[in-house]
Amino acid sequence: MLAIGAFLVVCVLLPLYSMLSKSFENADGDFIGLANYADYFSTPALFLSAINSLYVSVTASVIVLVTAFVYGYALTRSCMPFKWFFKLVALVPLLTPSLLSGISLVYWFGKQGVAKELLFGELIYGPIGIIIGSAYWVFPHALMIVITALTITDARLYEAATALRTGTLRTFFTITLPGCKYGLISAGFVTFTLIFTDFGVPKVIGGNYNVLATDIYKQVIGQQNFEMGAVVSMILLLPAVLAFTVDRVVQKKQVALLSAQAVPYRPKPKRKRDLCMLVFCSIVAALILLMIGMAQYAALITFWPYNLEFTLANYDFDLANGGGWDSYFNSIRMALYTAAFGTVIIFFGAYLVEKGRRFIAGRSIFHAIAMLPLAVPGMVLGLSYIFFFNNPSNPFNFIYGTMAILVVATITHFYTVSHLTAVTALKQMDAEFESVGASLKAPFYRTFARVTVPVCMPAALDISMYLFLNAMTTVSAVVFIYSSDTTLASVAVLNMDDQGEIAFAAAMAMMIAYTCAGARILHALLTRSIMRTTQAWRTS
């Protein structure tokens, strides 16, 4: 309990604190109060970035929300054919780093893009690119929330409406929309936060259009101005925390809507609606496939746009300046460590929160800290790790620059969602297993190993999958803390793009995508075989 609590304090609270204090210091480490903040707000260029961030985040969120809602509606409330296909395609963006959409957009609409005429002279480098690219990669995140919200509606409400002869439109506005209101709000905030704090897309496609996330990067990497980086981080943190808080409140309400006796809704075929939905989903799916398809195409082309012959040369990463095959294998190692250690740590943490009977205050504080990482943007976390772990007087200083700090940062960054998954799985178990075990004189670890772990195995697999995928694709959490020995594939994509080696970047991004797709398939097979062998009790 204490050990895991200490893990969270060291990995979340202390780094954030050190960043907060850094933002009040000058380059020599003297306390200068709010001077940095005053500086920030009196520099119009910096202040403008905040406005830009807000603008692209809100615009892209609205687009994503509307698209995800219709798409989710089609998947849950219509009888259109090929639902499994559309579900699958919608999840594709999860397999790739957010950078990939930026790269793909360059090929589509860049200076030599195939379809740049579609922009009527506008440049893709700027808000347009950021909005399209962001919309692409956050789409599945929004969709999953929307689908959940649409699935939990009680069918009897609709039967009642039909019995009262309510029209389709009225039913939609009085039952469907209110029913998933909280889901939509939640999806909106999640989308907003993801885009607001994302760094990959604006870095690749943003051009001269500055946003907060790229500002931090420039302040820290470009100008080595750590104090100003800290200030911008604090400003980035604010709306994220705000959105997070609102989201938590809203989600609590959503749960309250669920009644145990709800009857699940089963859509009935309606030709016209189903056809419209099919067309809409086909367009969205096509856009997604075009996006990743272009990246794949780019990875295989000799020299865009002059030599369109296919080649595998772009996969010869050791020739690139931005990073070699080493970074790819580092990424795999990092993702495996994250999945393995992360699952164990997170599961134990959730077990203690859920099954402990003493230290009620301690457990709820632990739970609250476990919620925090969700609100902390990856860049902010990464930067705070520099401040905290790079400090020679810190006893944990030795992990700085190693693989360990990358693993720790990634586990921390993705802690919250995994923690909630584990808690949910544990909540579904009978509360008295431990009591029964004790009465039968079985030590608690025996009951844990023989009952708790097997029963929670599917959830544990899900968590490790989630951690693996995110560890493979994350850029923001690690971009400040990797070292020359621990370069990563996702960072390599970034650096290759930075160096103009965009074909290499596309190829590396696709390597990540193949790996993630492979991992997902493996996960599906593994889950299936475990379900068959050790989870026979679930069926029947």
Add this chain to the structure above:
Amino acid sequence: MTADAKHAPTPYLRLFDVTKRFGDFIALKDISLEIYEGEFVCFLGPSGCGKTTLLRAIAGLDIQTSGTVEQNGQDVSALPPYERDFGIVFQSYALFPNLTVAKNVAYGLENRKIAKRDVRQRVAELLQLVGLPDQGDKYPRQLSGGQQQRIALARAIATSPGLLLLDEPLSALDAKVRVHLRHEVKQLQRRLGITTVMVTHDQEEALTMADRIVVMNQGVIEQIGTPEDIYRKPSTSFVADFIGTMNFVAGTAVGPDRVRCGDNVLACETSDMREGDVVTVAVRPEDIVLREGVSESEENVFSVRIDAMEFLGSYVRADLALEARGDQILRADLSINLVRRMQIAEGDERFVNIPKERIRVYQGTVNRDV
């Protein structure tokens, strides 16, 4: 077996001044209690009165804030559950879903280094005992609720513990199964002679199963006694109200063994009440006797009007208005034979007798929240 013979000189389980606090809230207050070897004791009380808390304190699952628990002559107050000697069954069964029925039952046996063959034999024996001999290879989810509860019972008694604890073991089952299992559990307990404590909020369950009942309310014990005692001689008005149906009539003590209720004077045992005390008179519906043509001069005979009659199968529940005080209604249970023979109908005026020894008198007024 008489009560005295059963009460061996030293109790098997002894609680002394057990108190449990959750923050400022006192869930148990100075509970003292003795349970004898082989006894079946029920903790009975309304929801939230602390029954489960007391059971968990006995088990060591939630150790009491203060007070001592002695089991088999040994002070176990501070021992963790795995160092105590008990088996437990919960309302939710808490069967391990990923283990087969046989593995569930064997779970406790495997912790004590018993040879595999002996474990298997014991499991077979236990499954036989609870009447599910062929279900060993199934998973809990493949069994009905009642069957699952029997497996939970088999698991709890597998290691032959000295004490069996049951927390509302039957309340998740439907009514028919519940009545059936009630009987089976009791039989099993008799056969094994295992000291048993069962928590329930179902008085019928407690009355039919228990050797002794501990009635609890808001963290304190109201009364301990045999089912008969508890029903016939509830020692507080709470118990009188909680168990069965009871008529309450407000009155004033007017002399030794005399209570005035409205215009009537009742003869009843007033024990230590003094003249002028405000009291409540309690009488059960089945103790009100309808009389055929008697004069009012007899003791505790009153004239009543039959206001309403509710047919309940083998008997009729009648609302009797005491004539002198129209607002005071007494419930009486009249056998269907009697009703036929006397040709009783709504609106009749009749005489009733309330036998003196069936009347209980409590100090003060009774607030019923029904």
